[in-house]
Amino acid sequence: MEFRSARGAVLQLLRTVAPADLPALIEWMRTTRDFDEFTQDNNDIMLKNIAEDLRNCLPLDTMLSSEHLSLRKIEQQPEPTVHVDAFLYDEDFIDSLCEEGKMSRNYCMVCGSHQTAPLGFISHSFSLVELKFIYHHVLPDLSGKVLVDVGSRLGTVLYGGYLYSSALQLYGVELNGDFCQLQEMVIKKYQFTDRVKVLHADICTQGSLLQNADVIIMNNVFEYFLDEAEQARAWECISHNVRKQGSLLVTVPSLEDSLSRLQINIQLSSWVEEVTLNYDVYPEKHIDREALEQIHLYKIL
Ligand SMILES: C[S@@+](CC[C@H](N)C(=O)[O-])C[C@H]1O[C@@H](n2cnc3c(N)ncnc32)[C@H](O)[C@@H]1O
Known part of the structure; x- marks a missing residue:
């Protein structure tokens, strides 16, 4: 069906809706993510444009x-x-x-x-496929939720969250000021300011942000950027503040892997429960399954 006839059909359908239900239907059409599968291509293109800007x-x-x-x-x-x-x-x-x-x-x-x-x-960033896996297959509907990306670097998790989820607020916390400036540039250019905010800070100074977050993303945050004593201190801070019952923690690699390399005593069994993920959602051969398998999801107890 061409655009004009499709639009005519949608308007015709709206005329048949019970008047009392029409406002609810229009509100649903304005805010739902049910149309995402039809607009995905645009979101992918936008992320590819952002990648090109950053490459330059x-x-x-x-x-x-x-x-x-x-x-x-x-x-x-x-x-x-x-x-x-x-x-x-x-x-x-x-x-x-x-x-x-x-x-x-x-x-x-x-x-x-x-x-x-x-x-x-x-790689110090998630790929486009990993981002789509996280927002489409790892996390639930994020309407009204607050997400924090610990160590947001180029901001990929934030842009992906803006385009692929309905999270209310997406916060990036990044130690490196140069990367914060790059993220600000993208957020402004692509008009993500209503839902995305970047903080130039050490995550250890952001206790209340972590305490209130519904979703926390940690992609290999500390291992390459801090010495072992600093990594241990940062994990202590995460485990102390990420305590909201039912909130979700997405990590790469697993918590067991990250913590086993450090002199640290965090009782995982009383802090989190791992949620089993289905890594077989993309049957295409060129998908890097090993990279997807590094992604882990935990529910805070
Ligand atoms: C591997 S990158 C993650 C990038 C991004 N989250 C992604 O998945 O695409 C880790 C980032 O964490 C930052 N970082 C390391 N320690 C940090 C800390 N204590 N507080 C805030 N950011 C930190 C580093 O500067 C680096 O840019």
């Missing part, structure tokens, strides 16, 4: 010179490893950069130059 502002490795510790930790990986931001560079994009000779997937096992064995890739 950042170096290829998407790391800032101010990130000393993270740069050092990547260098210290057992296998030669590079940072490739999964939100900015999807697999097809990486392939085209490799063809142009601007990036390599391999390194020479003898001299370390980028020629023969697979390089390790690390």
Whole structure:
């Protein structure tokens, strides 16, 4: 059906609705997320435009010179490893950069130059697929809910939440001021200001935000950015403040993984209950299932 006839059919349908029910129906049409499946493409395109804007502002490795510790930790990986931001560079994009000779997937096992064995890739952002998995398949309807992304970096979780969920407020807390400025630029340009706010702060100073949040997202927040004593302190603060019963915590990797590397005593069984996720929602072969399997959901007890 073409646009004119479709619009005519919708108006015709509205004329048949009982007058007493019409306001409720129109309110539902204005606010529902039931139409998301029809508008998804636009949201994907908007996120891809944001990624392009950010690529134009950042170096290829998407790391800032101010990130000393993270740069050092990547260098210290057992296998030669590079940072490739999964939100900015999807697999097809990486392939085209490799063809142009601007990036390599391999390194020479003898001299370390980028020629023969697979390089390790690390991403400090969620990819578009991971974001859609979280908002469409991990989290429930977020109407009226407050979400906090701990360590919001490029802001991907916030933009994804704006476009793919009806969360009332999306807060990003980020330690690095340069990344906060980038997020502000995107939020303003794409007019997300009504529901998205970024705070330039250490999460440990944001106790009341954490206490009131309904959903907290933690994507590998501390491991590459803080030394072990600071990571332990930050996790103490998270476990102390994320206590609202029934609130949800999404982590990468699992809490067990993150905490087992640290000298810390947090009793997981009295704090959270893990919710089993279905990682088989995307049957397409090119989906990185291993990356999805790193995503864990917990309910606060
Ligand atoms: C791996 S990135 C996560 C990016 C983003 N949440 C995503 O999923 O796309 C982690 C970010 O956390 C920030 N960070 C580390 N420790 C922090 C802290 N104590 N408070 C706030 N941000 C922190 C780092 O600067 C880094 O940008």
